[in-house]
Amino acid sequence: MPREIYAYKCRKCGHTHYPYRMVCKDCGQNEHNEFEPVPLPKTGKLLTFTTLYSLPPDFEVPSLGLAIVALAGGITVTGQHRIDEPVIGMAVRGEVEIVRRDGYDEHYGMVFYKA
Amino acid sequence: MRDVYVIGIGITSFTRLEYPLSEIAAYPAMMAMKDAGTRAIDHLYVANMGGGRINHQTGLASAVVDTLSLTPAGAETIENGPASGGSAVKTGYMAVASGLHDTVMVTGAERMREVNNLEATDFVATLTHPLAEHIYGVTLPSLAAMFTRLYMEKYGVTERHLAMVAVKNQNAALLNEFAHLQQKISIEGILDSPEAMTNNPYVAVARKVDRPLVKLAGVGQATDTHAVHEREDPTDLLAVRRAAAMAFERAGLVPADVDVAELHDAFTILEIVESEECGFFPKGEGHLALERGETALGGKLPINVSGGLKGRGHPVGATGVAQVYEIVHQLRGEAGERQVEGARVGFTCNFGGFGNNVVCLAFEREN
Numbered sequence: 001m002p003r004e005i006y007a008y009k010c011r012k013c014g015h016t017h018y019p020y021r022m023v024c025k026d027c028g029q030n031e032h033n034e035f036e037p038v039p040l041p042k043t044g045k046l047l048t049f050t051t052l053y054s055l056p057p058d059f060e061v062p063s064l065g066l067a068i069v070a071l072a073g074g075i076t077v078t079g080q081h082r083i084d085e086p087v088i089g090m091a092v093r094g095e096v097e098i099v100r101r102d103g104y105d106e107h108y109g110m111v112f113y114k115a
Numbered sequence: 116m117r118d119v120y121v122i123g124i125g126i127t128s129f130t131r132l133e134y135p136l137s138e139i140a141a142y143p144a145m146m147a148m149k150d151a152g153t154r155a156i157d158h159l160y161v162a163n164m165g166g167g168r169i170n171h172q173t174g175l176a177s178a179v180v181d182t183l184s185l186t187p188a189g190a191e192t193i194e195n196g197p198a199s200g201g202s203a204v205k206t207g208y209m210a211v212a213s214g215l216h217d218t219v220m221v222t223g224a225e226r227m228r229e230v231n232n233l234e235a236t237d238f239v240a241t242l243t244h245p246l247a248e249h250i251y252g253v254t255l256p257s258l259a260a261m262f263t264r265l266y267m268e269k270y271g272v273t274e275r276h277l278a279m280v281a282v283k284n285q286n287a288a289l290l291n292e293f294a295h296l297q298q299k300i301s302i303e304g305i306l307d308s309p310e311a312m313t314n315n316p317y318v319a320v321a322r323k324v325d326r327p328l329v330k331l332a333g334v335g336q337a338t339d340t341h342a343v344h345e346r347e348d349p350t351d352l353l354a355v356r357r358a359a360a361m362a363f364e365r366a367g368l369v370p371a372d373v374d375v376a377e378l379h380d381a382f383t384i385l386e387i388v389e390s391e392e393c394g395f396f397p398k399g400e401g402h403l404a405l406e407r408g409e410t411a412l413g414g415k416l417p418i419n420v421s422g423g424l425k426g427r428g429h430p431v432g433a434t435g436v437a438q439v440y441e442i443v444h445q446l447r448g449e450a451g452e453r454q455v456e457g458a459r460v461g462f463t464c465n466f467g468g469f470g471n472n473v474v475c476l477a478f479e480r481e482n
Contacts, residue, residue: 019247019342047349048268050260056237056252064252068261068344076344078248088268100250107250 003096003108007075008035018075042094043115044071049086058102067112069094079110091115116212120328121443121478123151129295129428129437131228136163136170137178140224144183147220157216159183159190162203162223164432166192168238169230179222196242197381198467199223200435201474205334208476223433239431242468244342258343258469259382266350266384270399276406278302280383283411284419288426290453295428329446333366333477335359343469355392355464358475362462363394366477370394373416373477374458375445377438379466380423386410389464390418393475412453420445420453435465435474446480 007018015026049067065081092112099109125146161176180190195202240254288294337357380386387401410418421441442461461478
């Protein structure tokens with residue numbers, strides 16, 4: 001089964017959140033576990049980006065591309081990008097990959113490429 | 116609610132201080148008590164963000180209240196990210212306004228040079244959303260960079276405008292003997308200058324008094340989504356707008372009343388954007404007011420004449436208290452070479468996280 005990053009759809013009003021939250025921001029439903037996990041869409045539009053050179057100590061790369069992407073369907077996410085010449089508004093596609101290694105832990109997240 | 120006044124202030128240099136964190140917090144408190152002419156403190160609030168994480172010291176307020184020999188007065192450490200200082204002042208305000216205490220002390224301190232720049236940035240990055248931001252390597256400077264790119268695209272702000280803010284504030288710091296940076300810079304020379312990392316101090320004492328002084332006239336605070344991407348418009352600093360409006364409403368003042376402001380320029384773009392969201396200039400026109408010189412000393416609304424976070428320094432948890440020091444100093448007319456002539460109303464904006472927790476305070480000189 002491919003790894004996925006999930007958004008959370010309120011079972012009461014249908015509002016989809018990313019990241020997870022305990023209470024729906026839209027309808028305020030206050031029951032435990034009332035969200036349905038929905039895999040994040042994999043296509044979207046580059047909203048903004050940067051290249052980070054002053055990295056947290058556990059990253060063993062000289063620089064890191066970071067981006068905020070508006071995904072198809074209306075969810076916006078933060079992720080890494082591997083795009084040589086990024087431009088605001090360009091179409092991108094996302095993959096779920098290891099984005100950070102922290103001791104023995106591997107963290108999966110969204111990595112964006114040119115569509 | 117009772118009226119609340121700031122009756123004493125103190126500050127020490129924003130530089131690498133070699134003494135312990137508790138003493139960094141205590142020293143300006145001693146100065147503030149001297150300034151106020153009282154040691155009758157009912158309660159102590161200490162603003163700090165990094166003690167537990169970078170200085171291996173928790174429960175900081177207990178150490179500070181004891182070294183000041185103020186026991187058995189109550190004491191609390193206030194941690195609210197980079198808005199800890201504003202939150203601590205607001206908490207002190209609440210204590211006096213409610214009648215719970217008559218005189219309280221608020222001090223702020225940080226000892227960031229305990230660790231190197233990378234570790235300090237990593238510590239501040241723990242403010243970000245653990246799963247949706249932090250795992251990607253997101254730091255506060257990277258959020259600011261993405262925000263700035265979008266803002267420039269949308270409102271025509273240029274790198275030159277950002278340099279103008281940096282030059283204005285860093286050169287203002289030359290008139291502030293307590294500022295961290297004491298080096299003149301030019302627009303041409305700075306487009307890739309590094310951010311400052313500092314130790315610091317500050318303090319205010321507040322209580323109800325009869326004599327007309329500097330009144331903390333209104334407090335406002337608002338929050339926004341933890342993850343920046345979740346905001347409907349990521350260039351909209353909604354929490355700043357709401358906190359500022361609340362502070363003005365409670366103070367019975369409007370933005371046009373303000374004579375001097377300290378805004379949270381942790382990143383230079385933020386001074387421009389906050390000057391809009393606080394209501395001083397229309398949205399998207401802050402950089403134009405900057406161009407016209409309105410926000411410089413001698414302009415219509417001088418902003419960050421202390422040097423701001425850029426020039427004075429940004430010891431995260433202490434910054435909000437330092438902003439209050441500057442405003443009170445200005446409203447008393449004691450600011451010397453950097454005095455804003457006839458300043459009667461002052462304003463502070465202390466910005467936590469990347470705009471997810473903001474405290475604004477409005478001050479008014481009564482006589």
